[in-house]
Amino acid sequence: MSAIIQLLPDAVANQIAAGEVVQRPASAVKELIENAIDAGADKIRLVVRDGGKSLIQVIDNGCGMSVADARLCFERHATSKIRKAEDLFAIRTMGFRGEALASIAAIAHVELKTRRVEDELGTLVEIEGSEVIRQEPAAVPAGTSISIKNLFYNIPARRNFLKSNPVEMRHIIEEFHRVALAHPRIFFSLHSDEQELFHLPAESLKQRIVHVFGSSYNQRLVPVEEETTIINLSGFIGKPEYAKKTRGEQFFFVNNRFVKDPYLNHAVVKAYEGLLPPDSFPLYVLFIEIDPAKIDINVHPTKTEIKYEDERAIYAILQSAVKRSLGRYNITPTLDFNQETGFSHMISPKPLEEINPPSVSFNPDFNPFDSGKSLGGRPRAAIPQQWDTLYQIAQKTAPSQLELRGDEAEPGADQPAPARKQPFQLHNRYIVSQIHSGFIVIDQQAAHERILFEQFCQQLESRQGASQQSLFPQTVTLNGADFQLIMDLLPDIRALGFEIREFGKNTVVVEGIPADLTAGVSERQVLEQLLEDYKNNQAALKLSRREQLAKSLARHTAIKPGMALSTDDMAELIDRLFACEMPNVSLNGKPVIVTFTLQELSERFER
Ligand code: ADP
Ligand code: MG
Numbered sequence: 330m331s332a333i334i335q336l337l338p339d340a341v342a343n344q345i346a347a348g349e350v351v352q353r354p355a356s357a358v359k360e361l362i363e364n365a366i367d368a369g370a371d372k373i374r375l376v377v378r379d380g381g382k383s384l385i386q387v388i389d390n391g392c393g394m395s396v397a398d399a400r401l402c403f404e405r406h407a408t409s410k411i412r413k414a415e416d417l418f419a420i421r422t423m424g425f426r427g428e429a430l431a432s433i434a435a436i437a438h439v440e441l442k443t444r445r446v447e448d449e450l451g452t453l454v455e456i457e458g459s460e461v462i463r464q465e466p467a468a469v470p471a472g473t474s475i476s477i478k479n480l481f482y483n484i485p486a487r488r489n490f491l492k493s494n495p496v497e498m499r500h501i502i503e504e505f506h507r508v509a510l511a512h513p514r515i516f517f518s519l520h521s522d523e524q525e526l527f528h529l530p531a532e533s534l535k536q537r538i539v540h541v542f543g544s545s546y547n548q549r550l551v552p553v554e555e556e557t558t559i560i561n562l563s564g565f566i567g568k569p570e571y572a573k574k575t576r577g578e579q580f581f582f583v584n585n586r587f588v589k590d591p592y593l594n595h596a597v598v599k600a601y602e603g604l605l606p607p608d609s610f611p612l613y614v615l616f617i618e619i620d621p622a623k624i625d626i627n628v629h630p631t632k633t634e635i636k637y638e639d640e641r642a643i644y645a646i647l648q649s650a651v652k653r654s655l656g657r658y659n660i661t662p663t664l665d666f667n668q669e670t671g672f673s674h675m676i677s678p679k680p681l682e683e684i685n686p687p688s689v690s691f692n693p694d695f696n697p698f699d700s701g702k703s704l705g706g707r708p709r710a711a712i713p714q715q716w717d718t719l720y721q722i723a724q725k726t727a728p729s730q731l732e733l734r735g736d737e738a739e740p741g742a743d744q745p746a747p748a749r750k751q752p753f754q755l756h757n758r759y760i761v762s763q764i765h766s767g768f769i770v771i772d773q774q775a776a777h778e779r780i781l782f783e784q785f786c787q788q789l790e791s792r793q794g795a796s797q798q799s800l801f802p803q804t805v806t807l808n809g810a811d812f813q814l815i816m817d818l819l820p821d822i823r824a825l826g827f828e829i830r831e832f833g834k835n836t837v838v839v840e841g842i843p844a845d846l847t848a849g850v851s852e853r854q855v856l857e858q859l860l861e862d863y864k865n866n867q868a869a870l871k872l873s874r875r876e877q878l879a880k881s882l883a884r885h886t887a888i889k890p891g892m893a894l895s896t897d898d899m900a901e902l903i904d905r906l907f908a909c910e911m912p913n914v915s916l917n918g919k920p921v922i923v924t925f926t927l928q929e930l931s932e933r934f935e936r
Contacts, residue, residue: 339405339459344435344484353491354381355500357433357477362508363423364430365389368473371531372516375505379522380497382480382488390472393445399452400464403439405431423586430475435459436487437480443473458483495817502526502810503577506541507587510580510614513537519809525834526809538565538614542578542808543835546612551658553615555650559642560619562650566597567612568658569604574858575865578612584621589633593617596644600651613651617643752899758890760899767926771903773894775915777887780905782916785825785843785879794826795844802840804832805853811860812837818863821878827856843882858885880916 351357358375365373368391378384394402398409408427433439434456444451453467481488491497498521505527509517513534519527529540539546549571555562567578579597581588601611625636637643752762760771788794807815812835815822822829826843839852862881863874888894894902906912906921915921 351429351432351436351480353500354385354480354497355504357381357385357437357480358387358501359504359508360429360433361385361387361475361477362504364475365391365473366508366512366515367422368392370472370515374518374520376520377498377501377522380491380494381501382491382494382497384476384478385480386474386476388472388474390470393448393451393472394443395445395448396452396466399441399443399454400461402430402441403434403454403456403459403461431459433477436484437482438478440476440478441473442467442469442475444469444471446471495813498813499810502813506810507580509541510534510537511582511585511587511616521813526813534563534614535565543806545806549612551654553613553650553654555646557646559623559639560617560646562615562617562646564613564615566615566651566654569601569611569655572601572605572609572611574609574861576610577864578614579610580614582614582616583624583635584618585616586626586635587633588635590635592640592644593647596647597651600648600655604655615647617647619643751896752903753896754894754899756890757893760894760902762899762903764924767924767928767930770923770925771906772915772921773892773902774887774890775919775921776902776906776912778883778916779909779912779914779921780902781883781887782879783909783911785882786875788826789821789824789875789879792820792824794824796826796828796841797844798828798841802838803852804836804838805856806836807857807860809835811857814860814863815856818874818878821875822859825878825882843886855882855885883916 351360354377358377358381362373362375365387368389370389370391372390374386374388376384376386376388404427406427430439435458437457439454439456441454441456442451450466451469451471453463453465453469454461455463481491501521502519505517505519509527509529513536514531516531517527517529518525527541529537532540535547535550535552538550546567549567550565551568553562553564553566564582579594581590581593597613597615598605598611605611619637623638750763752760754760754773755770758773760773760776762769762771785794815829815837816831819829826841827839828841829837829839832838837856839856842852842855859878859881862884863877913920913922
């Protein structure tokens with residue numbers, strides 16, 4: 330019987346491998362930049378067009394390739410980086426599997442130009458779907474330039490699966506952030522559709538972080554440094570009060586390779602215990618140097634997972650080092666005069682003598698959520714620390730209210746509904762209002778969120794957001810990725826009532842904000858939160874983009890529990906709530922209003 334098993338042709342095998350190595354333009358970007366780093370380049374330029382779909386080009390000034398290598402590099406398992414199995418345990422390069430170029434060449438139009446410094450003439454190779462269609466000598470600069478055009482041109486299913494250009498661009502920027510942070514001593518630039526998004530000169534790690542994320546990060550960073558026999562740890566962590574709602578700013582590099590590691594992440598987060606607002610993620614950019622023999626990188630083709638011999642010890646070292654840094658930062662508050670308005674000024678450092686150096690001790694009164702820093706702008710009533718004060722206030726109010734309604738609306742009474750009594754507030758959190766059959770209790774925050782949400786949705790529909798001019802237009806500088814995002818969202822953000830103009834590189838000027846945001850709101854903060862939420866939600870649930878924006882803005886601008894409301898405010902809130910399409914559903918799908926009937930009350934009184 331003849332064999333039915335056959336070896337796959339190379340082109341097919343390469344296409345299959347490509348499925349693992351190259352999922353989207355960003356994965357090709359990662360592989361190409363890593364090759365440039367392995368080639369010893371100290372200047373690396375990335376150029377993309379249409380979110381990488383039509384062009385990804387990486388130009389480096391590294392070692393270049395000989396004529397023979399320029400052809401060989403596209404063969405599968407062709408690598409200059411390891412020669413024998415033992416080498417797998419001493420890997421210091423980014424690549425080693427010899428898969429990337431072969432995979433990419435199987436699914437795109439690739440043009441390679443390369444020259445070693447010692448050669449007079451370089452080489453040009455063109456490949457389409459694993460087939461060499463041109464190879465010739467060429468006068469090119471020393472180093473290597475690889476262009477990848479029309480990724481997935483021959484796999485329509487994959488090409489159609491790609492997301493919109495801005496989304497793919499965000500993935501590319503994410504990869505770019507990773508390599509740029511991992512190699513601050515290398516110059517990097519990123520051009521997208523003719524616009525330069527990043528221009529990062531060779532610099533220190535701290536300067537690189539600030540360059541990538543924005544100048545406001547300068548005072549957010551705390552250094553971490555620890556040398557042990559197992560690992561050397563270095564890098565920066567973010568001060569707890571700047572923790573964000575998305576994980577976007579968390580980076581581990583093991584021997585300069587970006588890795589994802591939930592276990593080690595846990596060690597860092599544990600060190601922050603008690604210092605972070607709920608559901609927030611601190612920034613960290615941490616480098617672990619470890620003997621390559623003690624790890625296995627070869628767990629996954631994308632090489633973002635690592636197995637460690639000594640996992641527990643690394644966990645312990647990480648946690649204690651981060652804790653110590655946080656402790657030290659608390660002892661020596663940074664004297665920073667150009668600090669932005671943030672929560673940091675509320676952390677009052679304790680006098681030195683009270684502190685035991687290595688332990689982390691924070692002002693126990695610090696709570697970023699009950700400060701006067703409400704987004705609603707109106708000053709918030711002070712919340713009494715003792716609950717019994719609140720209780721007394723409630724008691725004082727309650728009897729008079731009860732007296733007022735004493736004899737009317739008996740259970741089952743069928744007289745017409747009495748004129749609505751004035752609503753009142755419970756614990757500065759709930760609004761109580763009498764209705765014909767009893768009374769209702771409204772969660773003030775949920776109600777206001779619902780009202781604003783529906784209002785913002787309408788504005789987005791009709792494209793007519795009421796805006797109020799800012800007296801002092803503010804410029805807001807964002808990082809490249811956020812700037813890109815804000816430009817994508819601009820029409821919708823304008824419809825919400827923001828008046829925003831592009832103002833130079835990665836900077837916008839905010840000239841007006843939605844009319845509902847009262848004075849005292851920081852434009853920068855609302856914008857940043859809007860972007861954070863947007864990124865956050867995009868990963869999680871698939872709301873429509875407008876719904877997301879409306880929701881986020883409503884959340885950040887609605888009144889919060891703890892805000893005292895005047896009777897007029899309450900009456901207006903109730904009226905507007907009942908004018909809503911879905912008054913009784915909070916933005917989380919929970920009730921906004923709870924009804925108590927007189928019937929229920931009399932049952933409680935066992936009448
Ligand atoms: P790997 O990086 O795992 O070795 P690749 O397919 O990414 O595999 O690259 C294959 C080989 O091509 C590399 O080992 C290297 O010798 C060569 N190469 C790729 N990119 C470059 C570059 N930018 N400069 C010099 N040589 C390169
Ligand atoms: Mg490689």
